[in-house]
Amino acid sequence: MRQIPVTVNGTEHLIEAWPMERLLDLLRRNLGLTGTKEGCGEGECGACAILFNGQLVNSCLIPAAQSAGSTIVTIEGLEDSRLKQAFIDTGGSQCGFCTPGMILASHVLLESNENPSELEIREALAGNLCRCTGFTKIIEAVRKARL
Amino acid sequence: MQDRIGTSAPRREAASKVSGRSIYTDDAPSYETLYGVTVRSTVPHARIRKIHFAPDLPLDEFTIVSADDLPGPNVVASICEDQPCLASSKVNHVEEAILLIAHPDRYLAERARQSVCIEYDPLPAVFNPALSTHAFKTCNISKGLPTQAFANAPHIIEGTYTTGAQEQLYIEPQSIDAAFLNNTLTIWGSMQCPYFIQKALDRVFPFPSRVIQMETGGGFGGKEDYPSILAIHAGLLSWKSGKPVKMIYSRGEDMAATTKRHPAIVKHRTAVDAQGRLLAMEVDILLDGGAYATLSPVVLSRAAIHATGCYFCPDIQIEARAVATNHPPHGAFRGFGVPQVNFALERHMDVIAASLRIDPVTIRRRNFLQQGQRTATGQVLHESVPLQELLDRALLESSYESKSGLGIAASLHGAGFTGSGERYLQSVACLERTAEGKIRVLVSSTEFGQGTNTILSQIVADELQLPLDDIEIVQPDTSIVPDSGPTVASRTAMIVGNLLADAARQLKSPGVNKASAKYVPPHGIAFDEATFTGDAYATFSWAVNIAELDIDQSTGQTKLKDFVAVQDAGKIINPTLAAGQIEGGVAQGIGFALMEEVTYEEGRVWNQRMANYTIPTAADLPPIRVFFLNSDASQAKGLGELPMNAPAPAIANALSRQLGTNFNHLPITPEKILKCDRSR
Numbered sequence: 001m002r003q004i005p006v007t008v009n010g011t012e013h014l015i016e017a018w019p020m021e022r023l024l025d026l027l028r029r030n031l032g033l034t035g036t037k038e039g040c041g042e043g044e045c046g047a048c049a050i051l052f053n054g055q056l057v058n059s060c061l062i063p064a065a066q067s068a069g070s071t072i073v074t075i076e077g078l079e080d081s082r083l084k085q086a087f088i089d090t091g092g093s094q095c096g097f098c099t100p101g102m103i104l105a106s107h108v109l110l111e112s113n114e115n116p117s118e119l120e121i122r123e124a125l126a127g128n129l130c131r132c133t134g135f136t137k138i139i140e141a142v143r144k145a146r147l
Numbered sequence: 148m149q150d151r152i153g154t155s156a157p158r159r160e161a162a163s164k165v166s167g168r169s170i171y172t173d174d175a176p177s178y179e180t181l182y183g184v185t186v187r188s189t190v191p192h193a194r195i196r197k198i199h200f201a202p203d204l205p206l207d208e209f210t211i212v213s214a215d216d217l218p219g220p221n222v223v224a225s226i227c228e229d230q231p232c233l234a235s236s237k238v239n240h241v242e243e244a245i246l247l248i249a250h251p252d253r254y255l256a257e258r259a260r261q262s263v264c265i266e267y268d269p270l271p272a273v274f275n276p277a278l279s280t281h282a283f284k285t286c287n288i289s290k291g292l293p294t295q296a297f298a299n300a301p302h303i304i305e306g307t308y309t310t311g312a313q314e315q316l317y318i319e320p321q322s323i324d325a326a327f328l329n330n331t332l333t334i335w336g337s338m339q340c341p342y343f344i345q346k347a348l349d350r351v352f353p354f355p356s357r358v359i360q361m362e363t364g365g366g367f368g369g370k371e372d373y374p375s376i377l378a379i380h381a382g383l384l385s386w387k388s389g390k391p392v393k394m395i396y397s398r399g400e401d402m403a404a405t406t407k408r409h410p411a412i413v414k415h416r417t418a419v420d421a422q423g424r425l426l427a428m429e430v431d432i433l434l435d436g437g438a439y440a441t442l443s444p445v446v447l448s449r450a451a452i453h454a455t456g457c458y459f460c461p462d463i464q465i466e467a468r469a470v471a472t473n474h475p476p477h478g479a480f481r482g483f484g485v486p487q488v489n490f491a492l493e494r495h496m497d498v499i500a501a502s503l504r505i506d507p508v509t510i511r512r513r514n515f516l517q518q519g520q521r522t523a524t525g526q527v528l529h530e531s532v533p534l535q536e537l538l539d540r541a542l543l544e545s546s547y548e549s550k551s552g553l554g555i556a557a558s559l560h561g562a563g564f565t566g567s568g569e570r571y572l573q574s575v576a577c578l579e580r581t582a583e584g585k586i587r588v589l590v591s592s593t594e595f596g597q598g599t600n601t602i603l604s605q606i607v608a609d610e611l612q613l614p615l616d617d618i619e620i621v622q623p624d625t626s627i628v629p630d631s632g633p634t635v636a637s638r639t640a641m642i643v644g645n646l647l648a649d650a651a652r653q654l655k656s657p658g659v660n661k662a663s664a665k666y667v668p669p670h671g672i673a674f675d676e677a678t679f680t681g682d683a684y685a686t687f688s689w690a691v692n693i694a695e696l697d698i699d700q701s702t703g704q705t706k707l708k709d710f711v712a713v714q715d716a717g718k719i720i721n722p723t724l725a726a727g728q729i730e731g732g733v734a735q736g737i738g739f740a741l742m743e744e745v746t747y748e749e750g751r752v753w754n755q756r757m758a759n760y761t762i763p764t765a766a767d768l769p770p771i772r773v774f775f776l777n778s779d780a781s782q783a784k785g786l787g788e789l790p791m792n793a794p795a796p797a798i799a800n801a802l803s804r805q806l807g808t809n810f811n812h813l814p815i816t817p818e819k820i821l822k823c824d825r826s827r
């Protein structure tokens with residue numbers, strides 16, 4: 001076991017973990033941040049997406065050892081009420097399981113591109129699977145949040 | 148007011164979903180929990196000779212359950228009662244559960260699972276449903292005298308249409324927590340039907356149990372019956388160990404072992420006149436049920452009844468069977484047999500049109516069912532049948548006349564259980580007024596993304612003229628809520644919604660603080676299960692879809708440019724949620740058309756990862772444009788499954804037209820497009 005220092009949603013933590021444990025599990029089990037979901041465990045669905053040093057990453061692919069010293073934002077710590085409200089208003093969340101990852105991916109897009117086109121939104125969200133919505137309302141939510 | 152029927156009240160649990168606060172099964176805090184895993188068959192059909200555990204495994208640290216440990220009958224309660232909870236002497240499919248193992252450390256549980264070695268004596272396996280000798284169910288529908296009509300027909304057109312297994316791919320995998328305490332078993336989990344699980348547990352365990360639905364990350368039918376066996380497994384481990392047990396499937400296990408859409412072979416033989424009018428139809432349907440019956444009998448009956456779809460034909464013969472193979476069992480998936488038969492029918496209509504040189508719009512207009520006509524089961528359509536209007540609107544919205552190579556398909560979907568199903572269910576819904584004047588809704592209907600909680604709240608709020616915030620949906624818990632039937636078959640808005648409206652009316656009387664309503668079959672509706680004649684459904688929803696697409700001739704990629712879905716699903720309770728259902732269903736239909744197929748190799752799912760079983764992403768999908776007609780009708784009809792039925796044939800029709808070929812097998816992958824024969 002190792003002590004892994006991480007800053008999560010603005011708070012510093014020292015987490016006891018085996019080096020190969022997944023960051024996803026440290027967040028969910030050690031810190032109780034269960035808003036980050038596991039849909040596949042192999043980097044395909046984006047349900048476990050978080051902000052890792054400002055980048056969108058799939059936390060199921062990051063070993064604990066590699067997270068030492070990182071700054072992490074999960075859905076619980078994401079301050080973007082406008083985007084979250086847009087998902088509520090447009091119906092961009094159905095079962096909700098993809099929603100945390102989808103909102104983080106949308107947030108990262110809007111940070112780098114204030115006024116994305118429909119195509120740019122579709123491409124930016126292509127790493128986050130949603131089986132419920134068909135994406136129409138998710139795209140509406142992103143457009144609504146950008147205004 | 149925003150809460151009334153017909154307004155887009157926001158989803159009731161949306162705020163907690165967007166903030167990550169919703170508690171799904173694996174999110175609930177757990178203490179002293181054991182992690183449960185399943186040892187599964189690696190062969191499709193065999194006798195189990197011997198089970199070995201690795202010699203270095205400290206067996207006493209693990210809880211291990213085999214078929215010999217069961218405290219009751221080794222059967223998963225369902226229609227046919229043929230599936231064991233755990234295989235004892237014989238396995239009938241790859242991934243069949245044989246042993247359960249639990250340990251406080253999930254890595255050790257997994258290591259133990261991998262270390263179990265099972266010796267088998269192989270038996271011959273059947274993978275081709277046409278070679279199966281065991282039918283779970285057959286069903287025949289006859290109307291008129293088809294043989295005579297064929298003898299005199301000017302044209303007879305035949306076709307064979309096939310579809311593969313499709314994976315539901317809810318993003319939250321199957322998940323169950325179990326705790327056996329004080330002689331009671333409690334199950335928390337991701338599920339559609341708490342009372343199905345309750346019945347399955349009551350069959351196996353000689354003590355009381357209770358089932359509680361947690362927030363559920365998608366179902367699409369995949370969490371209709373499968374959670375019953377998983378709940379039994381988790382319950383067995385908890386009962387034997389005396390500890391709470393958590394069983395969360397990995398994606399690979401979920402994709403390899405759980406039920407999927409039935410692969411189907413549908414054959415049409417149709418007599419038509421020179422104008423393309425349908426004179427007689429013969430339809431032969433074969434579903435691969437897999438190793439156990441699960442829901443195959445009812446999937447089959449729905450498939451058979453919907454086989455002639457939106458069209459009128461005086462003489463019809465439908466023969467359908469669901470047979471056993473050594474594939475893992477196939478089961479419920481949104482559409483429940485209709486997407487397969489509707490693909491066949493709607494492709495066949497275009498094949499007929501092409502061979503008579505009639506355009507696809509005209510052949511549909513000439514044959515659409517009309518009010519007052521009889522369906523294949525002899526059901527008289529008393530309500531309006533708005534197919535012509537739906538088609539008009541779809542043509543208009545897609546600018547059909549000014550474009551070429553678009554594909555059209557229509558569909559219908561019967562709402563509620565087939566035949567006398569609703570009569571047997573006898574669903575109940577209750578309301579209670581609290582001391583603070585709030586209304587508690589007690590139903591077993593579950594929310595798994597479709598919007599149940601919101602629309603049922605709206606129905607009650609509307610009737611009682613209360614704000615939505617005054618309505619509280621009680622978490623489905625079989626120790627608290629009555630059995631309002633399973634959340635399947637596009638039945639909730641119509642059946643449970645009506646019961647709640649009835650209960651709400653009772654609450655309006657002074658002094659009444661509790662009310663309940665029980666399903667009463669509508670007057671004058673009758674279905675004969677033996678002859679398959681009569682009123683198969685209380686009502687039908689209708690849709691017409693049009694797909695516009697481009698084909699990249701060098702890569703074979705299909706790029707959808709536009710998708711128009713027009714439907715009549717009766718009264719629309721919440722337009723945003725309703726449109727969301729259609730958009731999501733269409734997206735699954737697009738996947739079914741172009742990319743999704745579970746591939747079996749010797750009975751084993753080959754593509755059991757999201758990397759090699761791909762579903763449409765945001766980048767693959769077109770804008771999906773949704774229109775509802777008659778949305779202010781007096782009654783809500785089902786809409787959850789309807790959108791699954793027409794997209795695949797609409798797309799296949801567009802591709803077939805553009806490439807001058809017949810795409811009669813799904814999915815139509817880029818490889819098939821590159822290799823297709825364009826000489827039609």
Ligand code: FES
Pocket residue numbers: 037038039040041042043044045046047048049058059060061
């Ligand atoms: S769980 Fe990490 S990408 Fe799916």
Ligand code: FES
Pocket residue numbers: 092093094095096097098099129130131132133318364365596
């Ligand atoms: S809302 Fe269910 S997976 Fe996206």
